Amino acid sequence: MLRITGGTIYDPANGINGEVRDLYIADGKFSSKFDAGRTIDATGMVIMPGGVDVHTHVAGGSINFGRARTPEDHRRTHAFIRSKTRRSGLGGMAPTTFATGYLYAGMGWTTVNEAAVPVLSARHTHEELNDIPIVDKSSLVLLANNEIILDLLEEGEDERAKQIMAWYIWAAKSYGVKAVNPGGVASWKYGNDSKHLTSKISGYDHITPGTIVTKYAKMIDELGIPHPLHLHCNNLGAPGNVETTLETMRHLEGSRAHFAHLQYHAYGGDDWGNMRSEAARLAEYFNAHTNMTTDAGAVLFGDTVTITADGPWQHLLYKLTGRKWGNLDVENETGCGIVPYTYRPSNLVNAVQWAVGLELLLLINDPWRVFLSTDHPNGACFWRYPEIIQLLMCADYRNECMANLPLNIKNKISLPEISREYTLYEIATITSAGPARSLGLKHKGNLGIGKDADLVIYHQDKDIARMFGHPRYVFKGGEIVIEEGDIRETPDGKEYLIQPFYEPDIDEFLRPRFEDRYCMSFENYPVEMERIEHAQIQKCTGDDAEDGDSQ
Amino acid sequence: MGGKVTCTLGEVKNRADFIVYWGGNPAECHPRHFTKYTLMQKSKFLPRGRKDRTVVLVDIRETKSAKAADHFLQVRPGKDFELLTILRALIKDQKVSEEQVAETGLSLEVLKDLIEKMKAAKFGVMFFGMGLSMTRGKHMNAAALLTLAAEMNAFTKFVAMPMRGHGNVTGADVIMRWQTGYPFGISLNRGYPRYNPGEFSTVDVLVRGDTDCAFIIGADPGATMPKPAIDHLAKVPTIVLDPHVTHTSRLSRVHITTAPAGIAAPGTGYRMDEVPMPLKPALQSPYPSDEEVVRRIRETIALRPDWMTNQPQMIEAQI
Amino acid sequence: MSEVILRLKQDPVVTLEAEVITPDKFAEMSHEQICESIVYHGKRQLRLDEFFEVEGEKSEHIVLHGDMHRVRHLGRAMTMGSLTAHGDVGMHLGAHMKGGEICIRGNAGDWVGAEMSGGKIHVRGEAGQQVGAAYRGSLAGMKGGIIIVDGSAGIEVGMRMKRGTIFIRGSVKDFAGLQMIGGTIILGEGAEIRTGAWMQRGTIISLKPIDLMPTFGESGVMNPTFISVYSNLLKPHGCELPNDQNLGCYRRFSGDRSVPGKGEILIWQEHALN
Structure with a gap:
């Protein structure tokens, strides 16, 4: 569990515009209560959803x-x-x-x-x-x-x-x-x-x-x-x-x-x-x-x-x-x-x-x-x-x-x-x-209760580009991933996908057209589900569940 | 500058009405290629299949593939780069004399006819093999062909692609690119990827003796590389992961037998047009996959103290 | 004149990357700082004095001794001073150099003066491939300065060079002046094949007959005045270009028509004695 106190919160999804509030995090989500655990003092800092x-x-x-075509850029880049x-890599x-992943998280972005x-x-x-x-x-x-x-x-x-x-x-x-x-x-x-x-x-x-x-x-x-x-x-x-x-x-x-x-x-x-x-x-x-x-x-x-x-x-x-x-x-x-x-x-x-x-x-x-x-x-x-x-x-x-x-x-x-x-x-x-x-x-x-605890904490800074380029903390799923420019943790992210409804007989309708156009076998074409790490299937409207937050 | 203008093989199958093979012999080296992807296939756009396609073979000798071609152009050995460069000039209506063309072993008339056909095509494709990319001029020969294809787009749709040999070379290339930014010829000694073919490419490193250990997965350099490279492999501790006994495994200190990928180990193979194909093993193997061996080596190394005591520095002034 | 003298005392087993060995850095460094500066032996970071005996400090003049064919990046991006080596040196000598002078009394590896923009490099022995060239993917190679190689050089001399002068007294291999954008390459003993391939602009002068690409056209015979100007400029560096019209003339070729380019290749031809 984790508590962030004293920060000025900008949470448009809940209409919170610059109010000082405490945030509690448990099990990777925002929580309504805090029993014990680390407290982060964000007094004077700005908090936004990731x-x-x-x-x-x-x-x-x-x-x-594109990467293969631009070695000259890789050489001059960070x-x-x-x-x-941390794994090695090149920016640019x-x-x-x-x-x-490091660059996105490094400036407080948590979903792409x-x-x-x-x-x-x-x-x-x-x-x-x-x-x-x-x-x-x-x-x-x-x-x-x-x-x-x-x-x-x-x-x-x-x-x-x-x-x-x-x-x-x-x-x-x-x-x-x-x-x-x-x-x-x-x-x-x-x-x-x-x-x-x-x-x-x-x-x-x-x-x-x-x-x-x-x-x-x-x-x-x-x-x-x-x-x-x-x-x-x-x-x-x-x-x-x-x-x-x-x-x-x-x-x-x-x-x-x-x-x-x-x-x-x-x-x-x-x-x-x-x-x-x-x-x-x-x-x-x-x-x-x-x-x-x-x-x-x-x-x-x-x-x-x-x-x-x-x-x-x-x-x-x-x-x-x-x-x-x-x-x-x-x-x-x-x-x-x-x-x-x-x-x-x-x-x-x-x-x-x-x-x-x-x-x-x-x-x-x-x-x-x-x-x-x-x-x-x-x-x-x-x-x-x-x-x-x-x-x-x-x-x-x-x-x-x-x-x-x-x-x-x-x-x-x-x-x-x-x-x-x-x-x-x-x-x-x-x-x-x-x-x-x-x-x-x-x-x-969204910083509301029950939502994913992805957030970013910035120092107040008159230099806006510096402020947004160098967050004080970045949290992903309740975990501190960036602290003062350093990468602390590199958890795997989730991947969202949907399964819209189609009639099961569409496979047999498609097969001849597919075989006419493509040069791989029909069976090998769809990506197997087990190839997606940390897959999260989101509902389409008309599906049974009300909320999109399925697991 | 030129570029690389290419497509997936299905596009060739569906659309290519003009196909050039340059320095390759698919009839013998890629036996399924003609029937599966190029010559024989019928499509919505080319309903008569082979009859709707024009096929040109350019090579230094009349191989079995010549029989499959409508036109065979015999280029003098070592003159591919010159011929391609002449074609680049001719498509732009630049003057090249009959005598200048003659050194390639072909005539101006033949080339003008070829260009006319190329420009009249709806969708042209040029495949090139090791006869082009591994002979004198190497990467520049390939660049010449790729540039010609790119420049042909001023007139009509044209693409080019290499006919790659060996299993999943493309896959290695693709993954190195997303993890390091570079396809091959990479050094990680400074803790970040650097690229310089000729400096860091395997054969050059071995020939110069710039390495004190070699770890080889799914390749047999002992069969294909020049002698100084092979001698160096024999001199340093060489570790080989391979399902088979190979030239390289014979000269290695350690040979770990692994399950053959695609037959007994699953994964992804990248086709020569970079389309990823799932590998579904048909057999079981008592041996571990390459991936498992590498992972276990890595886990064991991770238990040891980090050799990197200080953070290495980037080489400055890269620009 | 004070100098920093480095003597190789232990041969590197694998490559030794020593971009720290430049006049700019050593000019500011004490003896101790030079000794403890970091070089990369393969992936290992080691002190410079594990490989070199170090003499002197705080000088912009560096003298190296020993067989340093595995030592790379000497004089990288230097802007001043001098670097002299008695013995062979490895790749990337004087790459990205902006000023100062390098003299190698031995052979040099590939990429001598790659993408340099000023200063002078003189290799008394032979040079490897890609002298004064662009690194892979870069739009421009050498952008200024002068490179002189007394021996021969490998392929792709002056690839994509934009400005500056390269003089190779010996012979060169294929693709000299490949995709050249500007500047001057002088070939003392001719070249193998594909000289000036795909050049846009710039000048290649060969003092010996060479094979040309079929995409160059002959455009006359001349004894241009700029040759004398060049010759005077190069004289202090020990290079002279013949330009006596009683002895011979330059055949001028232009191309590469495949680009189409406006580069020129001048080939010196002595008059037949009769």
């Missing part, structure tokens, strides 16, 4: 491809030197698995959602997730370019498509559905793209990206999956793409949806020269439609490696930058591209992107619906989140940073007119309580 990352790329074929309690743009898993290599993703210590994990499976499902939609077999979707989620031992450039990646297999909601998808006559997003959102809602459709819209990164994004949002009225890394989808103009921010317009629409959540996908200046299932976009980026390019197409399912990239403040396009990420976070007025992310490692590495928190909390600092932008950025961004500063309560919402709710993880991002 961070939850709704959208990151930390495990699996694509980030591992190395984790092995000790009795694409950290190794052990380092990923790997947002892009091809089913075909899900076994690999889970092996990597098993090697990420401390944090709890979940993963989303890439289905929006799955040709077997698209074929069924093309044939009008929507019910069957839904069953197959459920089958795939369970086969991958995954937690939800990610849609990347719906239809566009399927077109990329022919060297094409599908940029707009009405675009043709190569190989199909009746369906469009619009069909896919609408039907997928509906199917996910019908299956009762805790996290809504997790959508990477078409036309990512292109000037003028705000029209596509708004059109997508209109398609999704009446359904739940999570818009991933919205920053990359909020541009006006029609070429790189006149690209401008349309964050204000997008935020206005978003504010008025409460069916949606989003994460920022903010950009910070510096080196990174871009990794996405959006193959055509990566080919364009390779042509623009002339840097290394990796591409991996996955049969029937998806693709993936890798290009190292440097965001420069002197580059007008990069400067606009930097501003757009912040504008979205500042102009979307409900912190329960917009979450902190950099689409790690695409916009910046996740270990730079404290810098973004500083930008959100200090308007003066923001203005200082804006002074480094090119002069001709005037009229292309609205950031200079925004004076909003985030409060600690709002920061706790966008980094923890909000993403936990969006993921449907009711026992996360």
Whole structure:
């Protein structure tokens, strides 16, 4: 048992905004009583629920491809030197698995959602997730370019498509559905793209990206999956793409949806020269439609490696930058591209992107619906989140940073007119309580009795980036894992997954189609349950139990 | 710079209407490859199977695989890098003269025809074997082919992948990457991973005699490495885990017999396209798996005092 | 002039990583501090004086004696002073060097002056592979300074180099100037194959006939004035470039067309005597 006294608590899930209260922990959960045990004096310190990352790329074929492509970054990065309690590893743009766990926990994040898993290599993703210590994990499976499902939609077999979707989620031992450039990646297999909601998808006559997003959102809602459709819209990164994004949002009225890394989808103009921010317009629409959540996908200046299932976009980026390019197409399912990239403040396009990420976070007025992310490692590495928190909390600092932008950025961004500063309560919402709710993880991002005792204790510090970068303590499951920058314990995290319902005869329906498309045996395809370490199956709505906290 | 543009084998099966084999002989070395993944398969996009595909073999001699190909291009030995580099120039409409092409053993006309076919393909794939990657120029020969494939994407869809030999080389490569950031040629002597092929790669370390012990799992360097490397293995304490008696086990001080992976020990094998396959053992073995032996060695070592008395330091000025 | 003199007294069994042996560090260190500074014998951390007899202190001039072919990272990232070795040295000599001078009276291993940006390295014997090159994955190799090798060198001399000068008096193996971005490589005794492969820019001067990639095109014969300028610059380092048009001329080739690149290869050709 353990008691934390005197800390100032920010717990948005329970409406606690900066109150001094004691917290009791027993058996890894918050408890209502304390009999005996260690007491930690947190007087004068700030306490928040452990961070939850709704959208990151930390495990699996694509980030591992990225690791292989960037030895030059590994060499210049911070190395984790092995000790009795800690494995060695490397930080940097694409950290190794052990380092990923240490780095996330080191800044107080305790749950991460790997947002892009091809089913075909899900076994690999889970092996990597098993090697990420401390944090709890979940993963989303890439289905929006799955040709077997698209074929069924093309044939009008929507019910069957839904069953197959459920089958795939369970086969991958995954937690939800990610849609990347719906239809566009399927077109990329022919060297094409599908940029707009009405675009043709190569190989199909009746369906469009619009069909896919609408039907997928509906199917996910019908299956009762805790996290809504997790959508990477078409036309990512292109000037003028705000029209596509708004059109997508209109398609999704009446359904739940999570818009991933919205920053990359909020541009006006029609070429790189006149690209401008349309964050204000997008935020206005978003504010008025409460069916949606989003994460920022903010950009910070510096080196990174871009990794996405959006193959055509990566080919364009390779042509623009002339840097290394990796591409991996996955049969029937998806693709993936890798290009190292440097965001420069002197580059007008990069400067606009930097501003757009912040504008979205500042102009979307409900912190329960917009979450902190950099689409790690695409916009910046996740270990730079404290810098973004500083930008959100200090308007003066923001203005200082804006002074480094090119002069001709005037009229292309609205950031200079925004004076909003985030409060600690709002920061706790966008980094923890909000993403936990969006993921449907009711026992996360919440300091209430009976919830998982994942929390972070910060020193009060005027230097916000330092405060959030160097927590005093981090607790995971009631255990002190970080103390004053040192890694104390490296417990294994849990892995969340769901088992949505599908008719048992779907196997026999799927088998011939599967054998036609894939080149491995049907029996070997689903990930075996025993491969998931510390698996926690979460309920879908419509399942019997009320609460999602099953064991 | 170039890159690595690749796909899983099912994509080849479903879509590849233009297939190049370069410096490999799958007919004899990967006997199931043609039928299972590439030539013979029919798919939604290639309903007539083999008839819908064009197959080119580039090699220094006419192997059995040539029979399976529509076109055989015989490149002069040691000229693969030159030929690939010429192709890179030609796809960009750069001038290369007939005489310059001649040194590769082929003619400009043949190459122009090849490029025309490549550009006309809907989905091209280039497989390369050890005839390319293990001959003079080694990694640069492979880089030349990968770069050509990447650059072909300016015209049409093109991918490339190595035809890897031996069991689960890819698996070792994949796991080293997620745990250390690097695929091979790694040193952990400073307590963190460092990478430098040529410096830390096994064969180079052994040839230079830079190691005083060797621990070998599931490989037989005694059969394949150059003599100085083998001599060094015989000189230092060498420990081998292997189901069989091998060249390496014969020169080792300790040989621990283990259960053969995939036959009597379960696990994951990574196919050459990095798709993870479950290994489901068909037999039982009286011997422990490699994993169990390594774990028990590790547990025993952990009981001893830590050799690392001081925290080692990173090498400074890496940039 | 004070010096720190190190004499190898015990041969390392495995590699000895000794990046501490640089003028920048020793300039600040007392005799005791030098003796107790850490070197890595394989994975073991040992005192420097277990391998070397140490003489002198606080000097930016280092003199080494012995067969140090297993000793790596000598002069790493040094910015000043001098390092002189009487005997062979191991890999990464003067890698990331920014200034000062290194002289090796013996052979050096691979990666001499890798990614260096200033200073001078002179290897009196032979050098290994990747002289002045980029490490794997890096966008640029040598960015400044000068490397002179009196003997021969291995493959990938000046790989991805951006600026600076490399002079190899002896012959080099394959891929000299691979993916070169800028700077100058001078080859005294020619090269094996694939010189200048995939080069973008920069200049390779060969004083002996060499085989070229088929993706280079000949673009004339010349006696450019910059050769004399170079020659004067290099004279103090003991290198001279022929440029007497009565004796011969440079054949100029440009490429690599596969990139397509604007690099140039100049090959000195003496006039036939008749």
